[in-house]
Amino acid sequence: MKIMICLLMGSLVVPVFGESYKPEWESLLNYEAPEWYEDAKLGFWVHWGVYSVPAFMGDHAGEWYGRWMYSKEGQSSRHNQGLAIHEHHKATYGDPSEFGYKDFIPMFKAEHFNAEEWADLCVEGGAKFFTMMGAHHDSFCLWDTKLSKWNSVNMGPKRDLVGEIEKAVRKKGLKFGVSNHTAWNYGFFQWNHINGYDAKDPAYEDLYGNPIVPEGLDKVTVRPEEQEGKGRWKWFDRSRNLIKPSERDLDRWLARTEELADMYKPDLYYFDWGMNPPEFESRRKEFAAHYYNNAVKFGQGEYGAPNVVLNYKNWKTFKPGSAVRDFERGGMDQIADMVWQTDDCVYNDHNWGYVPGVAIKPTNLIVDQLMDIISKRGVLMLSFAPKADGTFPEDQQVMMRELGAWLEVCGEAVYATRPYEVFGEVGDQWLEKDDYGRKKMTATCEDIRFTRNKENTVLYATFLDWPGEKAVIKTLAGADLSGIKSVKLLGKWRKPKWEVTEQGLEIQMPEKQPKHGMAYPIRIAFAGQVAAPSKK
Known part of the structure; x- marks a missing residue:
């Protein structure tokens, strides 16, 4: 908290503020x-x-x-990915020695x-x-x-x-x-510096940076084995750090x-x-x-x-x-x-x-x-x-x-x-991964994400795809749902029928989906606090 102390100096009261942040982890925490x-x-x-x-x-x-x-050829990572831009630039604007990045500014x-x-x-x-x-x-x-x-x-x-x-x-x-x-500005124009294009002119150093460039880097190319498989990522990291x-x-x-x-x-x-x-x-x-x-x-x-x-x-x-x-x-x-x-x-x-x-x-x-x-x-x-x-x-x-x-x-x-006690229910397709190891954002009606209001009296169960005739929230199976006041599908006026079963909270969905056609939140209001999921 901010603390203000008043020091009496003659007739003058000078405010002195307490703690301020210091460039130290202990302070920044x-x-x-x-x-x-x-x-x-x-x-x-x-x-x-x-x-x-x-x-x-x-x-x-x-x-x-x-x-x-x-x-130039062989100077970019992952299958020589930068060469297409280099060739496009030469064909469209001229060689980089004639038309540099600075010339795009006007x-x-x-x-x-x-x-x-x-x-x-x-x-x-x-x-x-x-x-x-x-x-x-x-x-x-x-x-x-x-x-x-x-x-x-x-x-x-x-x-x-x-x-x-x-x-x-x-x-x-x-x-x-x-x-x-801008922190990476020194490395962003790496090949401009290495290949001796307009970055060598001191007039442009505030645009292209002033990195430390070791000698001989103009001879660096990607070895064939580094263009395939896992090696491409190793090269990609090294390509960022050739200069300092x-x-x-x-x-x-x-x-x-x-x-x-x-x-x-x-x-x-x-x-x-x-x-x-x-x-x-x-x-x-x-x-x-x-x-x-x-x-x-x-x-x-x-x-x-x-x-x-x-x-x-x-x-x-x-x-x-x-x-x-x-x-x-x-x-x-x-x-x-x-x-x-x-x-x-x-x-x-x-x-x-x-x-x-x-x-x-x-x-x-x-x-x-x-x-x-x-x-x-x-x-x-x-x-x-x-x-x-x-x-x-x-x-x-x-x-x-x-x-x-x-x-x-x-x-x-x-x-x-705010988050509920569990973040949601996850369908099988969501767990698939793309070529980079990232989870694919492919949602099905099995995917539910939970949120709640800050007072913890309303739970929102958002189905990421339309669940069909009946929506089932399995997370609430075995939970004490006696405090439910109302259940409502956001985007629809009429309140649906619902019941508590061994499978969880089951909600009868309307025949027609809401017009928006995207994720479907169900609002579950409680007389008191939101029920906790069963620990079974």
């Missing part, structure tokens, strides 16, 4: 995640920047265009960007917070930074994109976050990271994995203390509960409990002791930035994913991909509105809820 965040459940996010201009993913990802455009104009329209889409989509891309690995800043000329106010759009959207979303009553991926950050890279990261926090006072600060290496540890702690202390200083919270969210991606990066852990396209298998976050994208696989003609996920899949996440005490931050001009593709707008329409009907089972 005095952190509690905010209730607004755990209540929110869903936030929107964007991947938007200079890479939205070429809008080409090749064999990897559109937002990694600036990395792979400089890579083409990034954001001429149709309207912050008010973006905020409206967030509200329509049911999001409770919005996270703006501050800068991706390319280090082109979308805010009015005073620390680098490579920003959207000096170049390209000639606008403070972060500042505009911050005002617009807060005006709508949403919380505001920023996303900062300099002290200037590290100091520059901290200065810009603090500036972004100071200027916009974000309620959430998201980091990608680039700050995971041990070289960043002292600066990670320094920033965390700075961010939490600022939140106290600006009245957002107090010591111990600063009321802001700091995300980290690797369990070694921050001590558990000192910040909020994030999982990229993944999550927890069970209910967690502390709120956590999944960051995911409307695109499948690796791509996050806008690429024309690439299909997005069905809204139904996003809803199923959301219910799985929140049943385990998680929050979903879902990324969209605007075009370079600042407009969202039509299919992404449709998804936002479909998601919002479902939440309009079923949001009671989502917002401000």
Whole structure:
């Protein structure tokens, strides 16, 4: 808690505030995640920047265009995945020695960007917070930074994109976050540095970084055996670490990271994995203390509960409990002791930035994913991909509105809820895994996810697919259900018939499904506390 002591100095009373955060784990562990965040459940996010201009993913990802455009034959991992972008760049724009990544900046104009329209889409989509891309690995800043000329106010759009959207979303009553991926800037342009393209010019070092580059790396290629099987992942990790950050890279990261926090006072600060290496540890702690202390200083919270969210991606990066852990396209298998976050994208696989003609996920899949996440005490931050001009593709707008329409009907089972004693019932198909070992989000009528209200008087059992004529909640078999007051299917006026059997709570479903056609929450209200599941 914040403690204020008044010292009498003559006729002057000077307030002296008590504890403040220090860049030490013992101090940073005095952190509690905010209730607004755990209540929110869903936030929107964007991947938007200079890479939205070429809008080409090749064999990897559109937002990694600036990395792979400089890579030559055999210089990228996983089946030479970067070569497609390199060849596309040469055919479309010219050799990287003639047309570098910096030359895309004047083409990034954001001429149709309207912050008010973006905020409206967030509200329509049911999001409770919005996270703006501050800068991706390319280090082109979308805010009015005073620390680098490579920003959207000096170049390209000639606008403070972060500042505009911050005002617009807060005006709508949403919380505001920023996303900062610049820690890996030193490594992102690795092949630019190694192959001696425009990164060798000191005039561009604030864009491309100042890494430590050992000699002879221009001869490094992928051995054939490393292109197949498990070896591809080993190479992928090594390809990130061929060069190292300099002290200037590290100091520059901290200065810009603090500036972004100071200027916009974000309620959430998201980091990608680039700050995971041990070289960043002292600066990670320094920033965390700075961010939490600022939140106290600006009245957002107090010591111990600063009321802001700091995300980290690797369990070694921050001590558990000192910040909020994030999982990229993944999550927890069970209910967690502390709120956590999944960051995911409307695109499948690796791509996050806008690429024309690439299909997005069905809204139904996003809803199923959301219910799985929140049943385990998680929050979903879902990324969209605007075009370079600042407009969202039509299919992404449709998804936002479909998601919002479902939440309009079923949001009671989502917002401000907490996990039940068990997260749900899992069907066989959900347990299947894809080629990367991740569980497939393929739900059937056997998949149920539980949430409850904070008062613990209402249980929501959400069937991720339509159960048919009869819904059976097997988790409640043998439980004391004598306190049930009512049972209702959200989205339908008429209350269904229900009975307690040896199989569990059985509910007679209506002939017609709710119009939304996605996950189906059943609201079970109790006269007292929600019944605990049987321990049999």
